[in-house]
Amino acid sequence: GLNSPFTTYDTVYSRLTRIGITPHPAIVPTKDIIDLHNKGLTPSTIAKMLGLTRGAVYMRLVSEGITPHRTYPLAPVVPTEDIIDLHNEGLTPGEIAARLNMGYVAVYMRLQRAGMTPNVSPLWVKAKERKPKIVKLHREGLNQKQIAERLGLTPRQVGLSLREEGEIPRPSAKESMHTLQAMDEIIRLSKEGVPRYEIAKHIDSTWPLVAAALKKASGEPIWPACEELTTWAETLLPLLDEI
Incomplete structure (x- = not known):
């Protein structure tokens, strides 16, 4: 409905015109x-204050020869030497990025351009070394969080290691139950045309679990255009049935 947080300007405009109503113009003087x-x-x-879109405000200012103010000020350029110094101290790109208020990718690319191999977190080395153990525990029925706690890793590292080995990470029973409890909300948002990744974000779940829940509820295809993700989501169906 119109109270949905996902309703957009275009949706409202098209709904009004479809039922023969001419939307009221929002006339705001350029002054x-x-x-x-x-x-x-x-x-x-400005757009929020005047009930306009950011694009409309931006174009009005540009058409008057005015350069709009930036939403975020330009960050000061960090010398590559500072990045290299921290790299030589053994810091990873993520740690350097946090220290210098930069993005991970920016740090990584600067180091590569300088001919240096970025340092790898000891946890990632540990995850790589323990990959056979991760796969073994996964096949024994443990989920990502349980494996991570058992081996002193993070759930994300466990998930990536499993995918590298062609395995599909298993959600926890709590995640599955939470998704099933939100089934009515998932179906409602899906009927309104809300993308599944947005539904997952809205109910604090994951895309594959939302897709599996919809598959369970209606039997509809999950995402024919992406066989890998469809297979992943379908693999979760038996797990949902166990809840």
Whole structure:
């Protein structure tokens, strides 16, 4: 419905026109936009205040020869030497990124361009060394969290190790139960056309579990365009039946 957090401007506009209603125009003088711009406000902030879209505000300012304010100020450029110094101290790209307020990829690429091999976290080395044990525990029926706790790793490292070996990570019973309890909400949002990854985010679940829940509820195809993800989600169906 219109109270859904996923309803967009285009959805409202098209629904009104489909039933023969002409939407009211939102007439906002360009002068009002410029006045707010001159107070240092960004297009996003102006748009919220005046009930416009960010794009509309941005284009109005540009058409008047005005450069809109940036939402985020440009970050200062960090010298590559600073990154290399931290790398030589043994820090990983993630640790360097946190220390210098940069992105992981930016640090990684700078090191590679400097001819250096980024340091790997000891936990990742540990995960690689324990991959056979991870797979063994997975085949014994343990989920990612249980394996991670058993081996002193993170669930994400366990999941990546399993996928590298062609295994499908198993959700916990708690995650499965939480998804099933939200079944009515999942079905409602799906009928409204909300993408499954958005539904998963909304109910604090995962895409494969949402897809498996919908498959369980209606038998509809999960995602014919992506065989790998469809197989993954279908593999979760028996696990949902066990709950």
